[in-house]
Amino acid sequence: MAHPFDALTADVMRAGGSWKWSGQGVADGTDRHGRPLLGAFVAEMDFPTADVVADAVRASADASRFGYLADAWVADLAEACAAYWTDRFGWSVDPERIRPVPDVMTALVATIEHYTPSGTPVLLPMPAYMPFLTVPGRLGREMVPVPMARATGSFALDLDALDAAFSRSGARLLVLTNPHNPTGRVFTAEELAAVTAVVERHGARVFADEIHAPLTFDGRAHVPYASTSAAAAAHTVTATSASKAWNLPGLKCGQVILSNDADAATWAERGYLAEHSTATPGVLASTAAYRDGKAWLDDVLAYLDGNRALLRDSPLPGVGTVVPEGTYLAWLDASGLGLDEPPAAFFAREAGVVLTDGARCGGPGGMRITLATARPVLAEALERMAAALH
Ligand SMILES: Cc1ncc(COP(=O)(O)O)c(C=O)c1O
Structure with a gap:
């Protein structure tokens, strides 16, 4: 049965004016055949966000809630986020330990600056x-x-x-993204426990980037890294956001989850600047997403699962496809094609599909494709890519 998202055409997306559909770095916005480009490089969805999110933003405007964050709104966000994480991931977090930040990048900067010894590698x-x-x-x-x-x-x-790199470099922080962008891996509890053993051996810490946590498939559960053991909780700063799952990265609201007393005390002392740029409408919208956006998200996950199936069933000759276990990003290994240019440049020119070149992710020869678009648009992108290879 057709889903309303199927009706979103590339023209509709272009008219929306997003970075993904406008800022594609190709002067005239067409490929070698004169076809308009299809944007598949930014990690955001082409679907309109949940009604509850849009309603929260409208309510912010109606009530002029554009002032600085009130403590009550922060507390409400923390409660909604904690309830969501308990319900979906089985990790019960004290809402007092959830703090607002504008985004996960800010949380990473704060973690490096406040939780690792000066000058140490990452x-x-x-x-x-x-x-x-x-x-x-x-x-x-x-x-x-x-x-x-x-x-x-x-x-x-x-x-x-990882063990050797800790020894060699003296690094004191591991950036652990799970679910993983750009490979789509959803790490298991066993894999995470093995990471903990390595990190503990070096007296190091983990920045657990769990921004994609709600986006897992095939019944896989997201396992919050800090929930896996007391040792992990003691050496981890977790960052997350409603921004990927409910498609609201421009609303500038993420969350830091602190999982031990010492880190909470450090944040209370030094986290002020990191919190400061969090947007009030983003806090209100994220609260609504966590509290009332589950049915919308379940529908989106089912749709994304259909897009994964399309990717799986559309092999690109000579390209290795890694179907994601989580996230709406997939890794395409084009290293076997023997191209004499970055693969993303080839596909932008020859197929009019704009992907993230793997070299930008530290994976030359690969590419990252965003699957979160209307299925007919994804089908066209994959068909164009296959035709370019033929
Ligand atoms: C794994 C991961 N971490 C962090 C970010 C950036 O998130 P934010 O916009 O909250 O800084 C992204 C955005 O795509 C991401 O995929």
């Missing part, structure tokens, strides 16, 4: 979310890339490589 499994490659450097920290292991058709954390 470990980053590769491939990774693009800005993570450069943020440590901007803070005067070395970013130590640790290639993930290629398991059959997928990726895994390379624990030995």
Whole structure:
């Protein structure tokens, strides 16, 4: 049966004016055949957000709630977020330990600055979310890339490589994204426990980026890293947001979850600046999403699952497709094509499909595609890519 999202055409998306459908870095916005480009590079969904979210933003406007954040709104967000995490992920978090930030990037900066010794390097499994490659450097920290292991058709954390990288570099922080962008991995409790053993061995900490937590498939449960053991809770700062699952990254509201007394005390003392730019309408909208947006999200997850099936059933000759376990991002391994240019450049020109080039994620030869679009648009993108290869 057709879903209302099926009716969203590329023209509708272009008219929406988003970065994904306008800022594609190609001067005239067409491919070699003169076809308009299809945007598949930004990690956001082309679907309109949940009514409860839109209603919350409208209510903010109606009541002129554009002032600074009130404590009551922060408390309400924390309660809604805690209830959602307890209900969906089985981790009961004290709402007092959930603090607002504008976004996950800000949480990472605050974690590096306030929770790691000055000047120490940061470990980053590769491939990774693009800005993570450069943020440590901007803070005067070395970013130590640790290639993930290629398991059959997928990726895994390379624990030995992480162990060696900690020893070699003296890093005191591991950036652990789960569900993982861009590989789509949803790490198991066993994998996370193995990470804890390595991190503990080096007296290090974890920044657990769980922004994609609500987006898992095939009955897989997201396991919050800090929930896996007392040791993990004691060395972790978790960051999340309603922004990926309910499609509201421009509303600038994320959450930091603190899982031990010492970190909560440090945040109380030093977290002020990180919290300061959080947007009031974003807090109100995120509260509505966590509290009343579950049915909308379940429908979106079912639709995204259909897009995963389409990806799985649309093999691209010579390209390895990694169907995501979570997130709406998929990794395409084009290293076997023998192209003499970055694969994303080839597909932008020849197929008019704008992808994230793997090199930007620290995974040259690969590409990241965003699946969260209308299924007919995804079908067209995959058909164009296949035709370009033929
Ligand atoms: C894994 C991951 N972390 C962080 C971010 C950035 O989130 P924010 O906009 O909250 O900084 C993204 C955005 O795509 C992401 O995929």
